Amino acid sequence: MNQVIDTMLSHRSIRKFTREAITPEQLDTILSAGISASSSSFLQTTSIIRVTDPEKRTVLAECAGGQQYVETAAEFLVFCIDYQRHFQLSPEVKPEFTELTLIGAIDAGIMAQNTLLAAESLGLGGVYIGGLRNNPKAVDELLGLPKYCAVMFGMCLGHPDQDPKIKPRLPKKVMVHQDGYQALSEEAIAEYDDETSHYYQTRGSNQKAGSWSDHISERLSKESRPFIRDYLNSKGLATK
């Protein structure tokens, strides 16, 4: 089709990297492309912390639940919601924070996806590290995040040292609705469960039994970071 669409369609998360560095020129290009993304109301509410300090990388890998590639990736970027700069510029304003937190989360995703895709277009690979939200306060203190600035997720980038299969996504007939919400098709989910069961059983590593539905039941039955609300409140990004 074209390079943009081909890059998207061939996306796989990469969690194993060679020791080869990303050059300063490559990183500069990746970050320039990342920050060119759209920004809600031109607020520009994202900060990226590039972490090169090996000791900090080790702590972040632990914070993320022992994801060792946080230490070994050529680059590790931490994406944050950041209204600190806005408050420095306009200390008098008292905005409403559920909405501003939502804007910050959406815009962090938008900027990060440009960043990841720019890296992939250069032959690099990467993975989002939502696991930083397992220990948001420890990450926050390690990186010295001020009030109104909160960690959202990390991103490993580097030269791929693995070639995983592409993970099959929910089909468009489930994800995309026409003119109004359409009820979930049990038939479509049954087909997708077959497809994902096959994927889980035949992928190159971490093979397992079970379908996407099984994965969802297992994943959502665990407690989902109940401390996140307190963390956001402590940063002034009040949701209470």
Place this chain on the structure above:
Amino acid sequence: MNQVIDTMLSHRSIRKFTREAITPEQLDTILSAGISASSSSFLQTTSIIRVTDPEKRTVLAECAGGQQYVETAAEFLVFCIDYQRHFQLSPEVKPEFTELTLIGAIDAGIMAQNTLLAAESLGLGGVYIGGLRNNPKAVDELLGLPKYCAVMFGMCLGHPDQDPKIKPRLPKKVMVHQDGYQALSEEAIAEYDDETSHYYQTRGSNQKAGSWSDHISERLSKESRPFIRDYLNSKGLATK
């Protein structure tokens, strides 16, 4: 550099479109590329509502505060956080919703950015419509969104009928920090304010006086959708 990075670096939001349609093949490609994006814990928490009904488009344009291009764009997509399908598959689970709402917002941004960029790579243009959150309940009812499914933002796509200038972003030395949060440089902001003042005064339409700092003060002094928290709570995506 390459097509991916060139497409990102030349991004401008497009709000004026020709009457030319997006072909079904183009739309299919754009959506396939969009849903190939990463998904937190493989939860796949996004639904896209494609709105073709002209009457619904008219209502949505009003909901967004009179953004007429919501009516006239070749395609209009509404991105939603969607845990309805997960609850149908696993009605017994009771997850914690500040975290899941955050995941949903971030992942909607990630998927939407793939979608927009795929369209731009085909010579199309578009713009995010966060204004749908001005009237979330009206949008929600119009599209028949069930519990655990909440509107986040819309996206216009079509053939550009304007050629706006690229809006200068905050410089990397402000957006990107090294190993820890770095205080805002007043000098960097002053330079950026000069740059944005020049941009606002010389852009092709909607010229105005003032800098980015002025824009921030003005924008954040307005009430920022204080009803969003109640809306999310009403959808079961509790933040209270």
